Amino acid sequence: xxxxxxIVILLLAAGIFFMFTGxxxxxxxxxxxxxxxxxGKCDTLGEVLIIAGLLLYHLFVYSPGAELSVKLVPVKLIxxxxxxxxxxxTATHAIMKAAYKTGLKPWKKGDARM
Amino acid sequence: xxxxxEVKGKEEKMxxxxxKGFGILVTFCAMFLFWLLLSGIFDALHVGAGIICSAIVxxxxxxxxxxxxxxxxxxxxxGFFIYLGWELWQIVLANFDVAYRVLHPKMPIDPLIIEFDxxxxxxxxLVTLANSITLTPGTITIDxxxxxxxxxxxxxxxxxxxxxxxxxxxxVADVFMEW
Numbered sequence: 339x340x341x342x343x344x345i346v347i348l349l350l351a352a353g354i355f356f357m358f359t360g361x362x363x364x365x366x367x368x369x370x371x372x373x374x375x376x377x378g379k380c381d382t383l384g385e386v387l388i389i390a391g392l393l394l395y396h397l398f399v400y401s402p403g404a405e406l407s408v409k410l411v412p413v414k415l416i417x418x419x420x421x422x423x424x425x426x427x428t429a430t431h432a433i434m435k436a437a438y439k440t441g442l443k444p445w446k447k448g449d450a451r452m
Numbered sequence: 453x454x455x456x457x458e459v460k461g462k463e464e465k466m467x468x469x470x471x472k473g474f475g476i477l478v479t480f481c482a483m484f485l486f487w488l489l490l491s492g493i494f495d496a497l498h499v500g501a502g503i504i505c506s507a508i509v510x511x512x513x514x515x516x517x518x519x520x521x522x523x524x525x526x527x528x529x530x531g532f533f534i535y536l537g538w539e540l541w542q543i544v545l546a547n548f549d550v551a552y553r554v555l556h557p558k559m560p561i562d563p564l565i566i567e568f569d570x571x572x573x574x575x576x577x578l579v580t581l582a583n584s585i586t587l588t589p590g591t592i593t594i595d596x597x598x599x600x601x602x603x604x605x606x607x608x609x610x611x612x613x614x615x616x617x618x619x620x621x622x623x624v625a626d627v628f629m630e631w
Contacts, residue, residue, distance in 0.1 A: 356547050363554035372563055374592060375606050376550055382587060383547045407492035414490065427586035431593050434604065438594045444604065447562045 342398045349391030356384035369445035370437055378430035385426075386419050472514070479517050480510035524629075531627040532580075538623065542588040549589040553606065562607050568614060570599045570621050577628040584620055589613075 363376020393415045401409050445451075483506035491498055553561055572578055582593040585603055590610030594602040605611035614620065 356551070359547075359551040359554050363550060366554060366559065367561070369563075371592070371604050372561060372606060375590065375604075376554055378586060378592060379543070379546045379550050383543055406494070410489060410492040417490075423587075424583070427583040431582060431586055434592050434594050438602070444563055444565060 339398070342394060346391045346395045349387050349394065353384045353387035353391065356380045356387065360384065368449070368451045370442055371434065371444050374430055374434055378427065382422060382426040385422050389415050389419055389422075475514040475517065476510045479514040480506050482517065483509050528628060535580075535623055535627050539584055539587065542584070546587060546589040549610075553590075560607065564605055564608070564611060565594070566603050566605055566611050566615055568601055568603070568621075570601060571625060572599055572621075572628065572630050574628060574630060577624060577630055580628070581621065581624045584624065585614070588620065 357380060360376050360380030363380065364373050367373045367376055393412050396415070397412050401412070484502055487502035487506060488494075488499070491502065553559060570581065572581060578596055578599070582596055582601070585591050585593045585601070588610075590606040591614060592604045594604050596602075603611070603614060605614070
């Protein structure tokens with residue numbers, strides 16, 4: 339069980355690291371479009387890694403000897419992962435398109451921060 | 453000549469009919485599996501309700517999920533799963549790329565907007581390519597119109613991957629057979 343704990347902690351830590359880089363990117367990058375690069379990608383993998391950690395923990399710690407409805411929780415987590423992979427890039431794209439249609443000028447190298 | 457056309461029309465009708473039955477069956481199975489996995493209760497009442505609901509949904513909206521003949525769809529979904537594996541690896545690379553650019557003291561970014569044409573036309577292929585572009589290193593899709601893509605790239609290198617190498621376009625075109 340120690341091995342499972344280590345793997346789960348590593349997955350959670352990796353997830354938190356990527357979420358953290360997303361936040362730093364949101365604060366450091368110069369304009370709206372580049373900030374979306376940070377949040378759109380880091381959030382996807384960060385969330386998925388955290389959910390994968392929860393899934394492993396549930397599979398090896400809660401599931402043995404539990405009721406069937408408890409055993410099916412990992413399936414719901416997998417559905418969640420699929421949904422995040424579909425919804426996150428789509429939402430990023432929708433925000434990006436809205437900004438572009440509004441006429442927001444992209445930042446170029448050498449410009450001042452917006 | 454006319455007879456030939458008539459036969460062709462009849463064949464197409466037959467194909468459409470068998471395609472419809474196949475579509476209903478696939479949708480029903482998918483819906484019912486979804487129901488069982490989400491409910492987790494296997495007594496007669498709940499399973500029966502599941503069968504009825506999945507049947508109604510399959511009858512009404514089978515044409516949303518399955519639009520083509522069975523064999524073509526099977527080979528497409530097989531190719532799609534192989535593509536997903538490659539895509540997952542690209543997502544990991546994308547995250548390390550963003551982490552590097554964000555945490556680097558000088559922030560090596562040089563954003564530009566690029567345009568390119570693709571041969572893809574079906575909605576599902578376009579959505580797959582657009583979401584893949586958004587998830588892979590340094591690029592986000594801004595807009596699509598008739599197979600033409602507008603993409604925001606964070607630096608020159610990821611933009612060249614789409615404009616010069618075109619590996620992703622080729623892979624998606626292979627999966628959906630729209631060269």
